[in-house]
Amino acid sequence: MDIEEINQIIDRHHGEASALIQVMLEIQSKNHWLPGKALERVAEKLNVPMTRIRNISTFYKAFSLVPKGRHEINVCMGTACHVRGAPRILETIQEETGIKAGETDSDLKFSLETVNCLGCCALGPVVEIDGKAHGKLSSADVPNLLKSYE
């Protein structure tokens, strides 16, 4: 992500300090993580102290200060998904991608997380990739599902 894009995001919010979280969210969703240089730029342009930005970026789980993959996989481990085989799905995803929950692969393709309930238990076991829910999965479906992501 280049500095121009960051400037554009900041300009869209008229450089207002109150838009800090929105600006950070936009950078996060475009870039999948918040690089230090980008945050320095935001601090300077919005005129907010770096302490504030670091406070916010470590407070909310939506932000990441380390590189994340292009595709974010959330495996639901809630009770309903759990009894319907979520652990096996997670295991298959870990085998296919070579990363464990909480990690990102070295090509920055996938980041893997577990979540505690996505709120659609009837679809269990559910895996959410880039915000799209894939329900009623079996571990046999996993390889093809992952292949459909570039």
Next chain:
Amino acid sequence: MSDIHMQIDGKEVIAKKGDTLLEAAKRADISIPTLCYHEKLKPYGACRLCLVEAEKNGRTKLVVSCVYQAEKNLKVRTRSKKIDKIRKTLLELLLARAPDAPIIQDMAREYGAEKDRFQQQASFCVHCGLCVRYCAEVKKKNAIGFIDRGIRKEISFIPEIAARECESCKECFPLCPTSYLQAAYVLVKGLTFLPEPPDPQVDLLDQGMEQGNEKK
């Protein structure tokens, strides 16, 4: 007109508009224990030790005196069985985090707080925010801030700013009730501050050798 007549511990006290109960009590020479309060800083209300009973129209409620503003005809009690019990518990919780902090130990003695009531999980930082707020409000440098949340919340220096400002300042150091701030500073200094640029006159290799010799 703007004088507010009220009572603190049975004493008639005249407070000014906008005064907090703590300030009004101070002026009347009534002491209320505090930990996160500092007269140069905005009220924060983090430690809750300054809680008092405030009675209005026959109803009593517990309020935090460092943020609650003086009101006409308010009757304030700064000590009671209930208050002492809450302060004791608060101090016991603080002791689990910072067992060796003198300020907390002194208050613990006063309120009979037991050191081992809660399992010790020494984190030393008690989140009073004094260093963070002092640097932001008084020094306006923002060299230190909080990161993370809940039980993982901690203070953290911004190395770039700290390297520039702190060595010649250190004004927030004495404010820390537990000395954790000093430890955090030593750590950030050791881990992130770059060594001072070498004197261009002195050959780097020579310097290294001299230092090596000194140690012997």
